[in-house]
Amino acid sequence: MRSSTFLIAALxxxxxxxALALSHxxxxxxxxxxxxxxxxxxxxxxxxxWNILGGYCGYVNFGTAAFxxxxxxxxxxxxxxxxxxGRYLSxxxxxxxxxxxxxxxxxxxxxxxxxxxxxxxGMGYLTLRLRGVFFAIATLAMAVVLQxxxxxxxxxxxxxGASIIRPGRVSVGPLSLxxxxxxxxxxLLLAVLALWIARLIERSRLGFxxxxxRDDELAAEASGVPTxxxxxxxxxxxxxxxxxxxxxxxxxxxxxxPSATFGLPYAVNSIAMPMIGGTTTWAGPLIGAILLGxxxxxxxxxxxxxxxxxxVGLLLIVFVIAAPVGIVGxxxxxxxxxxxxxxxxxxxxxxxxxxxxxxxxxxGIIFSLQALQTASASAVWLGALGLFVGALYLAASYGLLxxxxxxxxxxxxxxxxxxxxAGTNMALxxxxxxxxxxxxxxxxxxxxxxxxxxxxxxxxxxRHSSAPPVPA
Amino acid sequence: xxMDLLLNAVVAGLLLGGFYAAVTVGxxxxxxxxxxxxxxxxxxxxxxxxxxxxxxxxxxxxxxxxAIVVLPAFYLLGQGVYQVFYLSFEKRGEEALRGLAFFFGxxxxxxxxxxxxxxxxxxxxxxxxxxxxxxxxxxxLPLRMLVPCFVSILLVVGLQLFxxxxxxxxxxxxxxxxxxxxxxxxxxxxxxxxIAFGVSIATAxxxxxxxxxxxxxxxxxxxxxxxxxxxxxxLGGMGSLPGTVIAAMLLGIIESFTATYYGPSWAPAVAFGFxxxxxxxxxxxxxxx
Numbered sequence: 001m002r003s004s005t006f007l008i009a010a011l012x013x014x015x016x017x018x019a020l021a022l023s024h025x026x027x028x029x030x031x032x033x034x035x036x037x038x039x040x041x042x043x044x045x046x047x048x049x050w051n052i053l054g055g056y057c058g059y060v061n062f063g064t065a066a067f068x069x070x071x072x073x074x075x076x077x078x079x080x081x082x083x084x085x086g087r088y089l090s091x092x093x094x095x096x097x098x099x100x101x102x103x104x105x106x107x108x109x110x111x112x113x114x115x116x117x118x119x120x121x122g123m124g125y126l127t128l129r130l131r132g133v134f135f136a137i138a139t140l141a142m143a144v145v146l147q148x149x150x151x152x153x154x155x156x157x158x159x160x161g162a163s164i165i166r167p168g169r170v171s172v173g174p175l176s177l178x179x180x181x182x183x184x185x186x187x188l189l190l191a192v193l194a195l196w197i198a199r200l201i202e203r204s205r206l207g208f209x210x211x212x213x214r215d216d217e218l219a220a221e222a223s224g225v226p227t228x229x230x231x232x233x234x235x236x237x238x239x240x241x242x243x244x245x246x247x248x249x250x251x252x253x254x255x256x257x258p259s260a261t262f263g264l265p266y267a268v269n270s271i272a273m274p275m276i277g278g279t280t281t282w283a284g285p286l287i288g289a290i291l292l293g294x295x296x297x298x299x300x301x302x303x304x305x306x307x308x309x310x311x312v313g314l315l316l317i318v319f320v321i322a323a324p325v326g327i328v329g330x331x332x333x334x335x336x337x338x339x340x341x342x343x344x345x346x347x348x349x350x351x352x353x354x355x356x357x358x359x360x361x362x363x364g365i366i367f368s369l370q371a372l373q374t375a376s377a378s379a380v381w382l383g384a385l386g387l388f389v390g391a392l393y394l395a396a397s398y399g400l401l402x403x404x405x406x407x408x409x410x411x412x413x414x415x416x417x418x419x420x421x422a423g424t425n426m427a428l429x430x431x432x433x434x435x436x437x438x439x440x441x442x443x444x445x446x447x448x449x450x451x452x453x454x455x456x457x458x459x460x461x462x463r464h465s466s467a468p469p470v471p472a
Numbered sequence: 473x474x475m476d477l478l479l480n481a482v483v484a485g486l487l488l489g490g491f492y493a494a495v496t497v498g499x500x501x502x503x504x505x506x507x508x509x510x511x512x513x514x515x516x517x518x519x520x521x522x523x524x525x526x527x528x529x530x531x532x533x534x535x536x537x538x539a540i541v542v543l544p545a546f547y548l549l550g551q552g553v554y555q556v557f558y559l560s561f562e563k564r565g566e567e568a569l570r571g572l573a574f575f576f577g578x579x580x581x582x583x584x585x586x587x588x589x590x591x592x593x594x595x596x597x598x599x600x601x602x603x604x605x606x607x608x609x610x611x612x613l614p615l616r617m618l619v620p621c622f623v624s625i626l627l628v629v630g631l632q633l634f635x636x637x638x639x640x641x642x643x644x645x646x647x648x649x650x651x652x653x654x655x656x657x658x659x660x661x662x663x664x665x666x667i668a669f670g671v672s673i674a675t676a677x678x679x680x681x682x683x684x685x686x687x688x689x690x691x692x693x694x695x696x697x698x699x700x701x702x703x704x705x706x707l708g709g710m711g712s713l714p715g716t717v718i719a720a721m722l723l724g725i726i727e728s729f730t731a732t733y734y735g736p737s738w739a740p741a742v743a744f745g746f747x748x749x750x751x752x753x754x755x756x757x758x759x760x761x
Contacts, residue, residue: 054569058568058569060569060572060573060576062511062576126748126751126752127748127751127752130751130755132568133509133568133572134706134751134755136509136511136572137509137511137698137699137702137747138744138747138748138751140511140698140699140702141698141699141702141703141743141744141747142744144695144696144698144699144740144741144743144744145699145740145741145744145745147740148737148738148740148741149741151737152737152738264580264583264692264695267576268576268577268580271573271576272577275570275573279569306584306587306588307588309580309584310581310584310585310588313577313580313581313584314577314581316573316576316577316580317574317577317578317581320560320561320570320573320574320577321556321560321574324570
């Protein structure tokens with residue numbers, strides 16, 4: 001696909017998502033999904049931005065929160081300036097600048113991006129000439145320092161935190177949008193932009209240069225790749241995108257303060273999402289961000305925001321140890337082994353089953369943790385059982401994709417156990433709430449078990465478990 | 473600028489630096505000698521603080537004594553972590569990107585688990601030397617700083633003797649320079665690295681106890697130390713223990729001056745400036761080759 005076609009396709013998908021979200025919010029008068037979707041989209045941008053430096057060049061940036069917060073605080077500063085420009089500016093510059101304020105949001109986003117990009121460039125210039133490790137450590141320390149600066153900076157209200165009153169409605173073309181709808185739209189556009197840039201880089205000379213740095217920097221340098229310049233481009237670009245992702249935050253939440261804005265969750269998520277999704281393509285961070293972002297929204301609502309961070313951290317550790325290629329890499333390897341020429345029905349079905357196992361497994365673990373937090377003994381037992389079944393599901397999904405001989409068996413077991421527990425649950429509760437979903441789950445489980453017993457599938461797993469492992 | 477303020481700032485900085493030496497010595501071994509970028513080291517330090525807190529609040533045992541008792545447990549923990557790191561990353565040659573992410577995940581998970589178990593309240597310990605202050609002329613010597621500083625210097629001297637005088641210690645120093653040579657001497661470099669990493673994590677138990685003696689602790693204070701310990705480690709010349717002590721004292725004095733003359737809220741920024749300047753001007757460190 002040409003990149004212009006990709007852009008058009010991505011914009012079309014974006015328009016579809018926006019239309020859906022908007023109509024849902026207008027019909028149900030419930031804006032929760034816009035707020036939740038905004039956060040997920042924000043993570044799509046952050047993960048993609050991180051991946052430009054981390055995945056393509058192989059340089060780890062632990063300071064996502066710093067870039068993100070730089071963007072956010074640049075906007076706070078601009079907002080404060082816009083509140084009463086006359087107080088801070090005087091003379092001719094004031095006359096020129098006064099009519100510009102309040103700046104429209106897209107301009108503020110751009111400004112946030114520029115400031116963060118400059119921070120990225122400066123950081124990179126000081127540390128990228130050394131080993132990559134030093135860059136990683138410096139980014140880690142940078143978050144602490146920028147936070148100290150902001151805490152001591154009274155203009156943006158320091159450690160008290162700054163409150164910003166969200167403007168009312170905004171009209172975009174023929175549409176009159178509420179401000180959260182407007183922010184959602186902007187973040188959606190930003191996500192499309194980030195993905196388009198990432199894909200463009202992947203297929204350009206720049207991307208090949210990045211890949212050469214990742215694979216062997218010394219060899220790249222020796223064969224004439226301008227490594228420092230490329231690394232600086234990557235850092236600047238990645239930092240700028242992160243800043244742009246952070247810029248709408250003050251208007252989104254209405255109040256920001258340093259310790260949350262510089263919080264570790266942003267850094268962890270933006271590392272975990274590409275690592276779990278897969279770092280070599282633009283699709284990896286997208287998949288990781290949508291998956292983890294949505295899960296976290298669910299977990300924040302159902303359990304607590306601390307537990308969902310725990311889940312992200314554990315998933316990150318499990319993935320870097322067990323599946324360093326990420327979800328996209330796992331699927332690619334699976335396809336290479338199971339359907340070398342082109343994806344067929346069998347491989348598609350198996351991927352669908354494996355993804356289902358993965359998602360259900362994680363959801364199961366989240367809800368089990370929720371059950372474990374309640375006091376009643378029966379709920380604790382159910383929670384423990386759910387944890388076990390969730391782990392079973394995750395292992396089954398791994399086994400299926402890795403073409404292990406035990407994969408189908410484990411998956412059948414997991415589906416069986418889930419059906420049993422769903423059945424007991426329904427019998428216990430009288431099963432009124434969410435019964436249709438449970439029946440659906442049971443139907444999927446039975447269908448999957450039947451499919452896994454077909455000769456076709458058995459043949460595939462029998463053949464590959466005896467064959468030597470497939471080279472990557 | 474009055475004389476006694478200046479002198480007090482210098483002494484406070486030296487005491488703080490002694491504590492920083494204990495915090496950094498583990499990183500000097502793991503990052504400086506073994507080339508394992510253990511950014512989770514502060515998490516182990518906080519873990520040490522919390523163990524000292526639990527034991528102190530239940531039995532009233534001295535926090536530093538507690539740390540000495542749990543040293544073997546931390547040593548084994550370190551060996552375990554290194555084994556996982558070795559099998560999953562170093563053996564496959566993927567330590568650069570994924571190894572860093574692994575340690576970052578470890579740092580994060582430890583912090584979140586501590587928050588889940590203990591909440592975000594500040595915790596502190598009781599010990600006879602936490603309150604009183606010695607005065608020599610107009611110089612204050614708070615015992616809660618002096619005792620950790622003293623034990624910390626003992627720790628570093630002990631480690632230096634261990635590294636320079638014993639067979640295993642010398643093997644650890646050698647692993648930093650040439651693994652092949654070790655293999656030729658029929659020493660297993662992985663075993664040596666495992667031991668060294670265990671020692672490095674064991675120092676975190678002590679550093680954690682010092683930390684909770686010096687200040688109240690909550691799960692996320694560990695992060696403030698990441699910049700400091702790596703700045704000290706790099707400036708100290710990556711794996712030179714005497715260099716580590718000198719750099720730690722230097723950073724301690726600079727931070728103490730910043731706190732005295734500009735206010736304590738600026739202190740965290742100092743370490744980073746320190747690190748950046750070190751990296752930009754003299755990446756080999758003070759005593760580096």
